[in-house]
Amino acid sequence: MTEKNDIDKPWGGRFTEKTAASAETFTASIHFDVRLYRHDIAGSRAHAKMLAKQGLLSEAEKEQILQGLAEIETEIKTGRFEFRPELEDIHMNIEKTLVEKIGEAGEKLHTGRSRNDQVALDMRLYLREECARLLELLSELQKGFVGLARQYLYAIMPGYTHLQRAQPVLLSHHLLAYYEMFGRDKERLADCLKRINVMPLGAAALAGTGLPIDREFVARELDFPAISTNSMDAVSDRDFMVEFLAACSLIQVHLSRFSEELVLWASQEFSFVEIADRFCTGSSIMPQKKNPDTRN
Amino acid sequence: MTEKNDIDKPWGGRFTEKTAASAETFTASIHFDVRLYRHDIAGSRAHAKMLAKQGLLSEAEKEQILQGLAEIETEIKTGRFEFRPELEDIHMNIEKTLVEKIGEAGEKLHTGRSRNDQVALDMRLYLREECARLLELLSELQKGFVGLARQYLYAIMPGYTHLQRAQPVLLSHHLLAYYEMFGRDKERLADCLKRINVMPLGAAALAGTGLPIDREFVARELDFPAISTNSMDAVSDRDFMVEFLAACSLIQVHLSRFSEELVLWASQEFSFVEIADRFCTGSSIMPQKKNPDTRN
Amino acid sequence: MTEKNDIDKPWGGRFTEKTAASAETFTASIHFDVRLYRHDIAGSRAHAKMLAKQGLLSEAEKEQILQGLAEIETEIKTGRFEFRPELEDIHMNIEKTLVEKIGEAGEKLHTGRSRNDQVALDMRLYLREECARLLELLSELQKGFVGLARQYLYAIMPGYTHLQRAQPVLLSHHLLAYYEMFGRDKERLADCLKRINVMPLGAAALAGTGLPIDREFVARELDFPAISTNSMDAVSDRDFMVEFLAACSLIQVHLSRFSEELVLWASQEFSFVEIADRFCTGSSIMPQKKNPDTRN
Amino acid sequence: MTEKNDIDKPWGGRFTEKTAASAETFTASIHFDVRLYRHDIAGSRAHAKMLAKQGLLSEAEKEQILQGLAEIETEIKTGRFEFRPELEDIHMNIEKTLVEKIGEAGEKLHTGRSRNDQVALDMRLYLREECARLLELLSELQKGFVGLARQYLYAIMPGYTHLQRAQPVLLSHHLLAYYEMFGRDKERLADCLKRINVMPLGAAALAGTGLPIDREFVARELDFPAISTNSMDAVSDRDFMVEFLAACSLIQVHLSRFSEELVLWASQEFSFVEIADRFCTGSSIMPQKKNPDTRN
Numbered sequence A, B, C, D: 001m002t003e004k005n006d007i008d009k010p011w012g013g014r015f016t017e018k019t020a021a022s023a024e025t026f027t028a029s030i031h032f033d034v035r036l037y038r039h040d041i042a043g044s045r046a047h048a049k050m051l052a053k054q055g056l057l058s059e060a061e062k063e064q065i066l067q068g069l070a071e072i073e074t075e076i077k078t079g080r081f082e083f084r085p086e087l088e089d090i091h092m093n094i095e096k097t098l099v100e101k102i103g104e105a106g107e108k109l110h111t112g113r114s115r116n117d118q119v120a121l122d123m124r125l126y127l128r129e130e131c132a133r134l135l136e137l138l139s140e141l142q143k144g145f146v147g148l149a150r151q152y153l154y155a156i157m158p159g160y161t162h163l164q165r166a167q168p169v170l171l172s173h174h175l176l177a178y179y180e181m182f183g184r185d186k187e188r189l190a191d192c193l194k195r196i197n198v199m200p201l202g203a204a205a206l207a208g209t210g211l212p213i214d215r216e217f218v219a220r221e222l223d224f225p226a227i228s229t230n231s232m233d234a235v236s237d238r239d240f241m242v243e244f245l246a247a248c249s250l251i252q253v254h255l256s257r258f259s260e261e262l263v264l265w266a267s268q269e270f271s272f273v274e275i276a277d278r279f280c281t282g283s284s285i286m287p288q289k290k291n292p293d294t295r296n
Helices: A019-025 A029-051 A059-077 A090-102 A104-108 A113-151 A170-195 A216-219 A233-235 A239-265 B023-028 B031-053 B059-077 B090-102 B104-108 B115-151 B173-196 B213-220 B233-237 B239-265 C021-027 C030-053 C058-076 C090-102 C104-108 C115-151 C171-196 C214-221 C231-236 C238-263 D021-027 D032-055 D060-075 D089-103 D104-108 D115-153 D172-194 D217-222 D233-235 D237-263
Strands: A155-160 A164-170 B156-161 B165-168 C156-161 C163-170 D156-159 D164-170
Touching: A019 D164, A029 A059, A029 A090, A029 A113, A029 A216, A059 A090, A059 A104, A059 A155, A090 A113, A104 A113, A104 D089, A113 A170, A113 A233, A113 A239, A155 A170, A155 B090, A164 A170, A170 B173, A170 B233, A170 B239, A233 B173, A239 B173, A239 B233, B031 B059, B031 B090, B031 B115, B031 B213, B031 B239, B059 B104, B090 B104, B090 B115, B115 B173, B115 B233, B115 B239, B115 D060, B115 D089, B156 B173, B165 B173, B173 B239, B239 D115, C021 D089, C030 C058, C058 C090, C090 C104, C104 C115, C115 C171, C115 C231, C115 C238, C163 C171, C171 D172, C171 D233, C231 D172, C238 D172, C238 D237, D021 D060, D032 D060, D032 D089, D032 D115, D032 D217, D089 D104, D089 D115, D115 D172, D115 D233, D115 D237, D156 D172, D164 D172, D164 D217, D172 D237
Parallel strands: none
Antiparallel strands: A155 A164, B156 B165, C156 C163, D156 D164
């Protein structure tokens, strides 16, 4: 085999050996970053429009790109897209396919950007969506607690400290404590969202680009209220992910606290609740058992 | 020995045995919660004023309490206060001493509150202060980076990815990336502060109190913009501490990143910086060594 | 709807409602415990042989079971097995299919055991195998370091502390430090293996079984040097997993340390090594770049 | 100011500025490594004997050193030793004081060693002692469980899974499950001890020493069954600390599990145990309360 270098790779030029299979496997991320496909395409769409507006792409090239991306999006959505692990990640899978579909115009899409700022953008678009979804779910959950509290408005139960009966309280009061917890969780996500919602494109690899791009335009296209102000920070910042995960951890703590309470209340000794059969599992060896599977 | 119960303890009544020494040692927290003394006294001061305003204390009793607390604060500040581990924590050490100083009025201070909401209040007052201090320190640090960036405004250095030279960048640009990071840290602390800044007093043990207290008054006295709205949540909520610690962790990540960079830049191979002797340590066995002790 | 209970579930008897779809999704583990299929079948095989030896199964029943399990193993291995998420986990998927294949004899396989001890057994068989595999890989890795050390036996390089040049050392000496680290990792895995290598079957749900089973026989069949001695501990013990993960974490620390060293040595400033093209990746925007992808 | 360098520091020679106060504070560890004083002195004692045996110290010098170290040990034990934070750590505090006491012979003690291998040695001596102490405490604890099990040998209680009553079990059986857990904890500590029990002295800063030292002699003096075989690994290895902490974490998990069980059993709803007053605390606002303070 005469082909020694990795001409298929966007960075193949200076290389004189093919990438080792083990290295390809190790660096491939397509099996988990495939979930970013919609965000990657949305980012490319906005980038292409900007390039055209700035005269860096012709209108015809832009249209070809938008058309190609639309096809790819549909193919992925409908399961007809063929992912190639040797192309490492979702970004290169999409870009390579675009080039195969529309040729030279597809190659021009990468003008003025790098995978570094592209990945940063995709992650922000993705987590922005996850935040919105979690905020909605938390509101639903709060409504559930309010509904339950209303239903059992005057039911009296023991209030505990150290799991010792301390003072009588209303069950509704107990339940509304969770309303407060999930309310704070929503605040935390909303605060985190402010720091997610910053448009990094234009940072390129780390030092920006000399081309006359319009970052504010891209931000407006993608509905970002702000753009990053330092390119080296823009490509290396992952704080927003850590903050998002920290917020999620506290949500889990609250969910776990309530689940643990249900397990306790469903014990024969407490017998405060009976959980419906449809939410329980049983035992293969003890046919009388009914397990509250709020935990496993 | 005839004294069998723990009459010295505020909760001694129902007990028929003295607390075991090992249990006292295990539950004592005075060796670390002593740092809360100013906050505990500030909270008691506001609580006493409120009780007097509501007619639950006489003016004379209030004055005695304020006078006694002022004395105790001075004694602790000047190292003349005698802490008693058998009184478990800072709250009981102060209250017991107050009762010894002023008698019955001191005992009335606990009217309408419990250690549960008192601890919650103290922690919030304490972390509020820590936040303010950290915000100031972070601003100082940012100014340091801006000053350095101005000093080396046009100095050119290699920009790296994967520790491989990628593109030339300005040192000032590199330094200002830290300005961004610490700016986000400040935002996170400010967001956390919103959730710290909620006045929990009035929640008592967990179920509030039947006495006609004025929580808004206490909040104003202590400069809290909001009061907690669910008593069971108020005494059990520690989310704000977790959130504070998470914010601190990210600050540490940024400090560690810069420190690591200094270590790298101070190596003979990079030789980008020379760290002043006064910030370095040496080796007991290799007299030529000079170690950048940004880490240990 | 007439079908109200979950007759398909092994624990369906006392239930009057079908499991909710959301509860089924939440409790299903088949998407990750499918990897235990070989271990689950090996355990069932040993259990069946023991039941027959003890007269709890007839020889014919045992043969049917062994035949059925062999078929299922082949089907899973060759991708022809149809997994049903509503059967929750790998254990029930296999057992249910066995019953469908061979009828009543299949139902008797569960005699004297519970999913609780079955899961414990599977996890121990699984981790025992992983330990063996890791021990082999670590030995390979050590050989690699020894080979490299021999190749560069007298090559001199700077030894560092605080990343400052301290004393000259031999590269071979530096490399053999990793031999020591991975040697300790092997010791830790071997120690962990002692605690993994304990046969839990017979503990049943938590209280053992009144049937005349022979646990030593099962242990011999499955090559376990010891059996668990307390049934409540046997079904709840997951220490060996935590210990295994802790040992893996230290392995990762050592691998990360070496990788970081390669990254440093491959920098232009150090230039101690050049990593072969086939183990590097490049940049989409900076064609001169070659990145050592020992980390990402 | 004429005094420009840090002549008091063992590494002061090449430095032209005094260490900044903030750097001294930051790098000082004396406030926590003071607990290593016995181990540091034991190590120095063995090192001095070896140096004398090898002819690197005269017998008279050795005697002076042993005498000086004995005095320092007594002074620290009796609280008469004056610690100096500017000397950073326990090692330098002791060495500097030794030199002040006995002059030149004291300076010779550092022959053939560095703080790097000295710290490694101290930590190993310290953790070896901690392991022994924990092993003893765990044995005591196991005896406690055996004693309780014997006392309640035939007491029957519900066995639970998912906190649902599953099958009747003996309380003694339940208690002996903890015997197993703490037994495994002891095994893990004993295994860890094998890796702690390796004598690192002789590694010096990282590259060993050219002096004719006798490492086996030092190992025998300090009762180490093995010596480290790679000097770079010897000074950088902290695996044994991580492993020790991991073992401690599992011990804590077991203690926490039992404590949680006591809290549950002491609830009015379960009422399986009543904890003696001497191990409980009460409430300042609810005089009827008795709290099981196995947790706080």
